[in-house]
Amino acid sequence: MSDITRIDAGPRMSQAVIVNGIAYLAGQVGAEGGTVTEQTAAILDKIDVLLAKAGTDKSRVITAQVWCADMAADFADMNAVWDTWVAKDCAPARWTGEAKLATTGYKVEIIVTAAL
Structure with missing residues (x-):
C-alpha cells in the first residue's frame, strides 16, 4: 500500500495529492474578473507554489x-502566458477544452500532474 500525502487539505478537497511518485494538483483558478492573461499568470504562479x-x-x-x-475569445491570450511559463524542452502532454467554469468571473482553470 502506498503512502498518500495531501497538501493544503481542506474538508472538501486537497490542493495537491502525492501518491506513487506523482503529484496530482487540483484545478487552479485566478482572481475572478481579471483578464485571461492575468488569470493565467496567477494560476501558473499557484501551480509553481504547489x-x-x-x-x-x-x-x-x-x-x-x-x-x-x-x-474563441481567450485561447490565444492564455497560450501567450502558457508559452512563457512552460519549461524549455519540457512541454507536457496537454489538452484544452471549453467549459462553463464555477462562476462567470473565471476565464481559465488549469490542472496538472507532475512526477516527483
Missing part, C-alpha cells in the same frame, strides 16, 4: 488540462 510544496517543479509536469470559458 509543485514546490510537493517537491517538484514545472520541468517535471507530465500532463496539463486547460479549461477556457470562451475558447
Whole structure:
C-alpha cells in the first residue's frame, strides 16, 4: 500500500495529492474578473507554489488540462502566458477544452500532474 500525502487539505478537497511518485494538483483558478492573461499568470504562479510544496517543479509536469470559458475569445491570450511559463524542452502532454467554469468571473482553470 502506498503512502498518500495531501497538501493544503481542506474538508472538501486537497490542493495537491502525492501518491506513487506523482503529484496530482487540483484545478487552479485566478482572481475572478481579471483578464485571461492575468488569470493565467496567477494560476501558473499557484501551480509553481504547489509543485514546490510537493517537491517538484514545472520541468517535471507530465500532463496539463486547460479549461477556457470562451475558447474563441481567450485561447490565444492564455497560450501567450502558457508559452512563457512552460519549461524549455519540457512541454507536457496537454489538452484544452471549453467549459462553463464555477462562476462567470473565471476565464481559465488549469490542472496538472507532475512526477516527483
